[in-house]
Amino acid sequence: MLSIDPKLEAKLKPHLKRVLVMESNPAYARILVDMLRVIGAEQVYLETDDRRGEMMCEDFDPQVIFCDLKGPTIQGARFVTALRRSNLKCRKIPVIMMASNEEPETIKEARDCGSDEIMKKPFAANDLIQRLGHVFTKAPPWIEAIMYVGPDRRRFNSGAGPSTRAPETMSDGMKRIEQSVRILRAASLQFDTDRKQAKRAITAQLEVLVPACKSITHPEFKSAVAEIFQAYKSSNLSGEMLKAPVAVLARLFKIDEAPKAGHAA
Structure with a gap:
């Protein structure tokens, strides 16, 4: 069962009204969406294609994005670089990158494109809470x-x-x-x-x-x-x-x- 400190949960909740998840693997996507809903996320949109993700950023105006670094239809580094240089209202929101490993080159790619954090898959509930705590309380x-x-x-x-x-x-x-x-x-x-x-x-x-x-x-x-x-x-x-x-x-x-x-x- 996922447990979270009530004080941290209260701090995170206002930032989880609109969450965009960009993940091409259905299993990881389902786990992440379920975890987010347990900790209080209200609207969670899932996209499996980075081009549609770009359009969703404009229409949905997310407060935080979880993005796969590399997938069949998702190039996370390209997506984040474009987001940061765009005119979108959400260009400065936290982006938590997800990757299958934590090799130095993977970390460097996630860092240098402009993401806030990187989370290794498969991830535990504590990983998710820790990353969210960092991006919203220690920006x-x-x-x-x-x-x-x-x-x-x-x-x-x-x-x-x-x-x-x-x-x-x-x-x-x-x-x-x-x-x-x-x-x-x-x-x-x-x-x-x-x-x-x-x-x-x-x-x-x-x-x-x-x-x-x-x-x-x-x-x-x-x-x-x-x-x-x-x-x-x-x-x-x-x-x-x-x-x-x-x-x-x-x-x-x-x-x-x-x-x-x-x-x-």
């Missing part, structure tokens, strides 16, 4: 970059993270600012490659950097952020307009000139 920061869109990969349940990290001596706030500078640099360098996502990335980083001007008094920092903000408001925003002020920020944070492969940006 990581959202990363809006160029090469990656999704929850902070350093908080992925595998324990693995990006190859480049801010120095451990930095405060959490300064680490976030340093990461924003890295993402801005990538956005300026790749602006013409994906303008829509570049603008999203710039918007998200300005939401970090503009408030930071209150606590960081360095005149070059404030001047560079102001220049980026003015460029952002311009009707003819381009990557070239961002390069000089972003270079100033990169120098202040001692960020190498060449972005390293595998970084969140």
Whole structure:
């Protein structure tokens, strides 16, 4: 019998009104749907095809998605990547990936496409409850970059993270600012490659950097952020307009000139 702490159940219930399950294996799908209903899920929709799943995201507006990483008619990584870069209202909701193994390459694929957690099949009730508890009570920061869109990969349940990290001596706030500078640099360098996502990335980083001007008094920092903000408001925003002020920020944070492969940006 599935048991769940009443306090956790009360916290999860508001987030389980609309659940989308994308699983091509009928046995696993049935087990998962039954478990979800036991812990209080109200509407649970099952899809066995990722194309129909995309349409369901628009029509059903789920609050959480369970998605098979690989199946006959489901390519989970492709689906999640497209969801995170879409204009759908649910683009930022938790996605729990399901896979038949926990090999490093499997974990990396699930993490790098933008999913929140990975759950190995066959899974137990405790696995399900633990994953739901993580995504709804310990949600990581959202990363809006160029090469990656999704929850902070350093908080992925595998324990693995990006190859480049801010120095451990930095405060959490300064680490976030340093990461924003890295993402801005990538956005300026790749602006013409994906303008829509570049603008999203710039918007998200300005939401970090503009408030930071209150606590960081360095005149070059404030001047560079102001220049980026003015460029952002311009009707003819381009990557070239961002390069000089972003270079100033990169120098202040001692960020190498060449972005390293595998970084969140």
